[in-house]
Amino acid sequence: MTQQNITKQPSVIIIGTGFGGIGMAIQLKKAGFTKVTLLEKAERVGGTWRDNTYPGAACDVQSHFYSYSFEPKHDWSRKFGLQHELLGYMEHCVEKYGLAEQIRFNSEVAEAVFDTARNLWTLSLTNGQTLEAQVVITATGQLNQPAWPIIEGVEDFKGVCFHSARWNHDYDLQNKRVAVIGTGASAIQFVPEIAGKVESLTLFQRSAAWVLPKPDRRFKPWEHSLFKAVPAWDRLYRYLIYWKNESRGLAFTGFSSLLNVFARQAKKEAGKHITDPEKLKHIIPDYQIGCKRILISNDWYPAINRSNLNLVTDPIVKINASGVQTESGKHYPVDAIVFGTGFRASEFLSPIRVTGRDGITLNRAWQDGATAFKGITVSGFPNLFMLYGPNTNLAHNSILYMLESQFNYVLSCLQALQKYPGTAMDVRADRLKRYARSVQEDLEGSVWSSGCSSWYLDANGKNTLNWPGFTFTYRLATRNVNTADYQFLSPAG
Template identity: 80%
Template sequence: MTQKSNNAQPSIIIIGTGFGGLGMAIQLKKAGFTNVMLLEKAGQLGGTWRDNTYPGAACDVQSHFYSYSFEPKHDWSRKFGLQHELLEYMEHCADKYGIREHIRFNSEVAEAAFDDTRNRWTLTLASGEKLEAQVVITATGQLNQPAWPDIKGMGSFEGTVFHSARWNHDYDLKGKRVAVIGTGASAIQFVPEIAGKVESLALFQRSAAWVLPKPDRAFRPWEQTLFKAIPAWDRLYRYLIYWKNESRGLAFTKFSGLLDIFARQAKREARKYVTDPDKLKHIIPDYQIGCKRILISNDWYPTINRSNLDLVTDPIEKIDAKGVQTRSGKHYPVDAIIFGTGFRASEFLSPIRVTGRGGITLNEAWNNGAAAFKGITVSGFPNLFMLYGPNTNLAHNSILYMLESQFQYVLSALDALQNHPGTAMDVRKDQWERYSSMMQKGLEGSVWSSGCSSWYLDENGKNTLNWPGFTFSYRLSTRNVDPTDYQFLEAAG
């Protein structure tokens, strides 16, 4: 792409500084776009890796593939990156590529509205300040709004309460009676870290998770040296990870019977470590493996078997001043309650109010569920590009691969805009609807529609999150913008 002069290029605002926002900003700078601003609601960059600082926080995608292809890191300490390392990597990228000077911290976006008369977006911050841009790119992620369950009496508890995504590091858990509500991806990591410190741990489980061994270990110094000395080996290693992960895509979408191999492995692991027959009975799921997120851990089952851990599957009735009471009437007195209940993943862009052409809000456009053309654009919302939008989440590979595909698509869209000065590009409604139908058709028969209740599904049971195919097919489809998919709107004013 040719270098853009500051006067001719569009002004661009990116919302969020996680992997999506940072990577997009870097690619824009590389392409010659300098009129770029990133808005970050917090005082530090990093997205989910800034927020999730709970004990044991780590990635479940291999380090070498959970990093930008254009910025390899050779000295990962482990095969699977730890939270602090991932955050340090992101800080490094921001510094190396000069992105910090474009970031406005403590700038939470409350509203974004499109002005048809001028083809401009007006963003209103929580402070009331207004900013304008020709192009808005959202990089708010899917794991940024903690999900709090609606439990009777939550406000009456007299002890300490926090969500795993907002970990209270000032509270010492040593010797405390602790309740953990939820057994999802976060709990799988932090429960083993705290179980040996607390006096007792009541673990409230609504449904069990399929948990497989994590093929993790520390990298040896000679391996790190080899990665650095021979870049081709680093690239080959990344390539091998990609195809190993990608090969699992068919099992999730078309041949779910293949996943039974992993189910048998998970059951063997559980039986190996969990000697309490009652715990064993409740820790193995009763739904098809893969229907919910498959988790990886080497210390989950040994932790479940601990004598100071009480696995509670009786539904919670209420929380009172002193603890948690279940439906059967049993009361669990505790000093602290930790919610490991995940995120409101299907509420894209929440809580920002987004208004497009003709005063239509994004919520109204999505009254039948979130949907975006190629997971990036929505009809009626010109010059608005979403990173990690509807149906671009993965269960088998690295989201960074999807994000880099989206970076290329957005750059191609900006090129198209350069060819139509002063216009705003809006994806055609028929193309948007056709693509959305294609997504849902592709998800039919996938393991995610096998009947369980998961965070992949919205409140109406529609899978608005997952990509129903191979990631290389997504990359091919996002390599370039087809201008015929869009209408280029002249300003009405």
């Protein structure tokens, strides 16, 4: 790359070093962008796979497809990657592509403000430092802010209390009386791991989850050898996973009756393992399968069937010094409480305060619900690009496929900015409005609109998370930027 091209490059700050931030940085490096800094609030990379270290933490997307297409790994231990392997994979990518020198750790962003006079973003960190860049790419993910339920008296509890995403490894659960609040994706994994160690486990369930068997197993040594020796087989294996997963998109977006086959499978699996009729009655959901996230596990129902596990569906009213009290007045004394209550997924970029043109904050722009053009850009916030933004989450395939689509789109935006040095690109308000309307219209006919309350919906009941179609249609829509969708702004000063 010539010196002239380098000087025309916009300076870039990427916030976050999970799969989104690391992958984006690699693609920028490959494309010759040199003025790139990654900010990480913690002491190491990894995002959600660094934070979620609870027992049994693993991915529910197949390992070969929950990894970058440009960086295959041939020696996954299992069909579905474990937390430590996924974290190790990301650390390998950082080392292989020489990203360490671009990362600033312990650098949490508190505020980002756009200066129209200079077309620059000023980022204020919680440690008091400030940084400037022409372009900001957010890769903070949707599963980084734990959701703590608001329960009266939780501060009075004298035992140990923690969230599954901030697991307390210093506390030994052996022979303890433990309460677990929540039966979502994390609880599905850690409850079976701890149920055999604790004296008693009281599981508080607000609503049941649909749980299907996990088609998981260890890879054999000869399979590792084959993946490594024949790259074409590795690619074909990944390709087959993609289309198997993608075919399920039909059921979620327009033919929800297809999901009834899986509902029958889940009921059959529960009936096979759970002998207590009362538990069986409450562990099967009463809502349309697919309306909430479908979970996969081979040991959830056997764990529920354990004699030392008490399934409680009576709503919690308060927590006191010694335990949990429910609506019926019953008190459950416990030594520890684990919150498996998920994340504030719809609060994108929280808790960063983002201010764009004319002093408009992102919170104000999103007062009717988060929305972004192709899930990436927001009108009034020039040169701000989001990875894994509004309506780019999936229920049927790998988010890494969506992220790689976004890498391509953001890269094409930065290449457009290179042609007009010093400008800032702002998506046109009418294009964003039209796009957002079409996404919501498509969501109306999906299974996620069948009436249940889920983390896919924000406080107003709007689905701001899920992509309402096939992932290949999203890839086609993001293969290149159409500059007509944007206005290019010169510095006001």
